[in-house]
Amino acid sequence: MLETDHLILRQWTENDLQPFAELNADQEVMKYFPAVLSREESDKLANRFKDMINFNGGWGFWAVEMKATGEFVGCVGLVNQPDRFDFSPCTEIGWRLNKKFWGQGIAKEAAEASLAYAFNVLNLSEVVSFTSIHNTPSENLMKRLGMRKQALFLHPALPPDHYLAQHVLYKRSRE
Template sequence: MLETSRLILRQWEAKDRTPFAALNADPDVMRFFPAQLQQTESDNLAARFQEGIAVRGWGFWAVELKKTHQFVGCVGLHPQPDKFHFSPCTEIGWRLAKDYWHQGLALEAAEACLTFAFGELALSEVVSFTSVLNKPSEGLMIRLGMNKTEEFLHPALPSDHRLAQHVLYRLCR
């Protein structure tokens, strides 16, 4: 578990499934993903995140507000051993419900994750990537001090897909 002044990043709980599914079904939240997720797909994703944390002790954590214990989304770290030409690597990512955008919460949670990555895990580098169209996430990468190193075609998408072209950012310890 990680804590910031306003947030708790923790293991997933059954109560997170419904708000996580709502977030994953929201067309605004998912506009830079290939598709919105159905309840079962969202539940499966939460289960994979939960399992990753159980196995490694870290991953994409559920994020809640300290004050109200309201679920706001997920932020965390994920190993990418072989999916990309720049693998192996550890990625940092985030997905928050739109009610919690523009409040600095993603930045706050991501900073805690980077502190964990470089301190506790002693990683030498963390990467982040997104579609070139996703300027809000790219802006967060820049605010985190990450540096753009390249653009690439996401291997899971057809090369002519509107989201195929991605930016890659890196941050070294």
């Protein structure tokens, strides 16, 4: 578990499944993903994140809640990518928030806590992030996090001619 001024990044609970499913069914939230998720797909993803945190000894894509209200925000965190990409092995940072929390600095606050964990606890030398070339909000967050653009690449999970296939890769090294 990580805490920031406004957030708690923690293990997933049963209470997170419904708001996570709503987030994953939102067309606007999922605009830069190939498809919205069904409730079953969303629950499987949350359970995969929960299992990842258990397997890693406490870290992964954490559930994020507002400290003051306990409200579910979304997920932010780290995942190993041992062999999926040409630039693997690497550790990726990612985020997915309910649009209600967009534009408030919440993703940045949670991502900064995740990066601090990556560098100070896991002792990683670098962390990567990537998104569709069309997802300028996430790319702008990567820049605000001090990440530097590295390359463009085709996401291996998508057909090369898919609208979302072209991705931008960013990296931040430990300072």
